Amino acid sequence: MSTMMKIKDLHAQIGDKQILKGIDLELLKGKVHAIMGPNGAGKSTLSKAIVGHPDVEVTKGTIVYKDKDITDWEPEERALEGIFMAFQHPVEIPGVNNAYFLRTALNAKRKHLGLPPLNAAEFLRLLKEKIKELGMREEMIHRSLNEGFSGGEKKLNEILQMEILEPDFVILDEIDSGLDIDALKKVSEAINKMRTPDRTFMIITHYRKILDYIEPDFVHVLKNGKVLKTGGIEIVDALEKEGYKIFEEV
Amino acid sequence: MGMEKVDKIINSDYELGFEVDIEEEKAPPGLSEDTIRFISAKKNEPQWMLDLRLKAYHAWLKMEEPRWAKVTYPPIDYQSISYWAAPKKALESLEEVDPEILRAYEKLGIPLEEQKALAGVAVDAVFDSVSVKTTFVEELNKLGIIFCSISEAIRDYPDLVKKYMFSVVPMTDNFFAALNSAVFSDGTFVYIPKGVKCPMELSTYFRINAQNTGQFERTLIIADEGSYVSYNEGCSAPSRDENQLHAAVVELIAHKDAHINYSTIQNWYPGDAEGRGGIYNFVTKRGLCEGENSKITWTQVETGSVITWKYPSCILKGDNSVGEFYSVAITRLAQQADTGTKMIHIGKNTKSVIISKGISAQKGQNSYRGLVKMHESATGAKNYSECDSLLIGDRCGAHTFPYLESKCESAQIEHEATTSKISEEQLFYLRQRGIKEEDAVSMIVHGFCKDVLSKLPMEFAVEAKALLDLTLEGSVG
Numbered sequence: 001m002s003t004m005m006k007i008k009d010l011h012a013q014i015g016d017k018q019i020l021k022g023i024d025l026e027l028l029k030g031k032v033h034a035i036m037g038p039n040g041a042g043k044s045t046l047s048k049a050i051v052g053h054p055d056v057e058v059t060k061g062t063i064v065y066k067d068k069d070i071t072d073w074e075p076e077e078r079a080l081e082g083i084f085m086a087f088q089h090p091v092e093i094p095g096v097n098n099a100y101f102l103r104t105a106l107n108a109k110r111k112h113l114g115l116p117p118l119n120a121a122e123f124l125r126l127l128k129e130k131i132k133e134l135g136m137r138e139e140m141i142h143r144s145l146n147e148g149f150s151g152g153e154k155k156l157n158e159i160l161q162m163e164i165l166e167p168d169f170v171i172l173d174e175i176d177s178g179l180d181i182d183a184l185k186k187v188s189e190a191i192n193k194m195r196t197p198d199r200t201f202m203i204i205t206h207y208r209k210i211l212d213y214i215e216p217d218f219v220h221v222l223k224n225g226k227v228l229k230t231g232g233i234e235i236v237d238a239l240e241k242e243g244y245k246i247f248e249e250v
Numbered sequence: 251m252g253m254e255k256v257d258k259i260i261n262s263d264y265e266l267g268f269e270v271d272i273e274e275e276k277a278p279p280g281l282s283e284d285t286i287r288f289i290s291a292k293k294n295e296p297q298w299m300l301d302l303r304l305k306a307y308h309a310w311l312k313m314e315e316p317r318w319a320k321v322t323y324p325p326i327d328y329q330s331i332s333y334w335a336a337p338k339k340a341l342e343s344l345e346e347v348d349p350e351i352l353r354a355y356e357k358l359g360i361p362l363e364e365q366k367a368l369a370g371v372a373v374d375a376v377f378d379s380v381s382v383k384t385t386f387v388e389e390l391n392k393l394g395i396i397f398c399s400i401s402e403a404i405r406d407y408p409d410l411v412k413k414y415m416f417s418v419v420p421m422t423d424n425f426f427a428a429l430n431s432a433v434f435s436d437g438t439f440v441y442i443p444k445g446v447k448c449p450m451e452l453s454t455y456f457r458i459n460a461q462n463t464g465q466f467e468r469t470l471i472i473a474d475e476g477s478y479v480s481y482n483e484g485c486s487a488p489s490r491d492e493n494q495l496h497a498a499v500v501e502l503i504a505h506k507d508a509h510i511n512y513s514t515i516q517n518w519y520p521g522d523a524e525g526r527g528g529i530y531n532f533v534t535k536r537g538l539c540e541g542e543n544s545k546i547t548w549t550q551v552e553t554g555s556v557i558t559w560k561y562p563s564c565i566l567k568g569d570n571s572v573g574e575f576y577s578v579a580i581t582r583l584a585q586q587a588d589t590g591t592k593m594i595h596i597g598k599n600t601k602s603v604i605i606s607k608g609i610s611a612q613k614g615q616n617s618y619r620g621l622v623k624m625h626e627s628a629t630g631a632k633n634y635s636e637c638d639s640l641l642i643g644d645r646c647g648a649h650t651f652p653y654l655e656s657k658c659e660s661a662q663i664e665h666e667a668t669t670s671k672i673s674e675e676q677l678f679y680l681r682q683r684g685i686k687e688e689d690a691v692s693m694i695v696h697g698f699c700k701d702v703l704s705k706l707p708m709e710f711a712v713e714a715k716a717l718l719d720l721t722l723e724g725s726v727g
Binding site: 051074108145 | 674678679684694696697698
């Protein structure tokens with residue numbers, strides 16, 4: 001099994017606050033990794049560090065992705081190399097047409113890959129096919145990006161972007177939060193369809209439910225800025241029963 | 251030219267003014283009755299125009315410079331300004347042009363021959379705009395449309411000029427309008443006859459090679475009953491001018507069922523980071539919806555000048571007439587803009603829409619100032635105003651000063667205002683999708699301005715978008 005991303009002794013802070021205190025994590029190609037942990041454990045900071053969010057300052061350690069050290073890369077460079085994050089709270093951008101935004105993003109990626117850009121008609125054909133599969137309303141693609149979308153629609157729109165951009169490394173940051181059971185099923189189905197031997201998923205969640213729909217290959221428990229425990233789905237069962245404290249004295 | 255010679259000229263009978271050496275570029279600084287006689291003589295004007303100029307001058311002497319706008323600048327010494335400049339001599343080649351300006355032309359995608367014309371370089375015969383203009387004017391003439399410089403109109407169409415000039419912006423309307431009335435250099439005149447839809451966008455572009463209109467531009471557009479015209483003023487190319495003070499006047503008259511679209515792109519030199527050298531832009535623009543069902547639309551994209559004082563307005567006199575104002579104003583560096591509109595509702599069921607988008611970056615200060623006034627007679631009148639401000643960085647500012655006056659119970663006024671910041675989160679979201687930072691900023695700004703840009707004629711909108719990008723380049727971070 002080959003490595004997609006290797007995180008070594010990662011220390012990071014937001015402002016003056018040290019949040020990651022030596023994360024070691026190996027994420028494998030074609031696998032689904034679930035990241036769990038109590039509030040404040042550093043789950044969000046870890047994902048922000050991976051995508052290069054400007055709030056997060058890496059003070060020590062490295063992130064190696066596809067054998068390249070990306071620790072200091074610009075966010076857009078990481079994105080073009082195939083790192084994608086489905087945001088927990090997708091931001092609204094008024095006046096920016098959803099379809100136009102997506103075509104710009106896709107063509108930026110195609111340019112990076114040395115492919116010709118898709119014209120408006122080609123793109124629209126692709127987009128319509130995808131939104132049909134996702135069961136989204138077509139008018140959503142003509143609205144302003146995330147503006148006036150319901151919580152569920154915003155999450156679906158993230159999934160739509162993932163399907164269009166076809167990333168290699170996907171972070172799903174609490175994709176399950178705020179979704180009712182039907183929406184959760186829909187989102188999970190879409191994600192399962194995207195599972196391939198070449199694509200890695202990192203699912204950040206508080207709840208077991210989504211892991212019933214998207215079975216993880218590995219579960220990592222984060223606490224206090226470190227990886228406390230790595231294992232399989234059985235860890236989730238233990239957590240359900242005992243809470244995070246069972247791993248504390250290990 | 252020595253002061254002595256000038257004294258001699260301006261103290262002698264003004265017709266002698268014609269003896270001034272044609273190579274002379276400027277009138278000596280200072281403003282007096284003699285300066286005005288000099289200008290009028292230079293322009294070969296009839297006596298009645300000179301009399302009006304002098305009347306405006308005497309009114310101006312008694313007026314005070316307005317100080318209520320939210321802009322600060324050192325006192326202007328009106329006696330140190332030169333009020334008349336001859337057309338500039340053409341440069342030999344583009345190599346003589348400021349490289350900074352050439353870079354901007356390139357970014358804006360302006361074709362080479364056009365660049366030359368804009369920069370004041372002598373142009374090749376291929377792009378002889380005289381021939382372009384001739385074909386163009388012939389086509390308009392067939393329809394009875396008059397499109398010429400205001401100086402020509404004063405000579406050739408005195409009845410129209412006498413009837414309409416000062417009818418919307420009286421010569422004593424305000425300090426700067428009075429100054430313009432006394433010393434205006436040149437400008438555009440348009441008359442669209444009854445029932446004629448002007449088949450093309452009228453643009454100052456076609457007058458690129460015409461003489462430099464100077465710092466006191468004056469425009470008069472008359473749309474007779476049932477006619478339509480779309481007029482585009484300015485262009486996205488950066489303009490530099492050694493004359494710091496600009497005070498233009500624009501008057502529009504729309505008769506019954508007529509519609510005037512007036513679009514502006516303004517990119518005067520904004521000065522350096524401290525505002526040094528920037529243009530002072532004190533403009534009076536006003537349209538009169540004279541007849542019923544008439545309509546006037548102002549659309550503007552303003553990125554230049556260090557001080558802007560500008561309120562394109564509509565007087566909605568005719569019943570069911572419509573006034574619209576769509577504006578994007580960007581202030582960055584040390585620019586200050588106090589801009590907005592006045593919608594004066596007089597006729598029944600008159601409607602007005604105001605969409606104002608202010609963008610501030612660096613140390614830019616952007617103020618929206620708008621008046622909506624409903625007269626007692628304006629039964630059933632409606633206004634909708636929306637003023638949005640976008641801040642980039644934290645040293646800039648946005649301010650909104652809406653004034654609402656209603657003497658009519660059945661009139662409706664609706665006002666919305668928002669202020670937002672380009673957030674780190676919005677930028678990051680786009681960058682996470684592989685979009686470069688500058689493209690992300692451009693996307694957010696275009697989105698913010700969408701409702702205004704969509705009102706511009708298509709080619710003008712393309713220019714405006716490119717200009718927004720160029721203007722905001724390097725303003726973030």
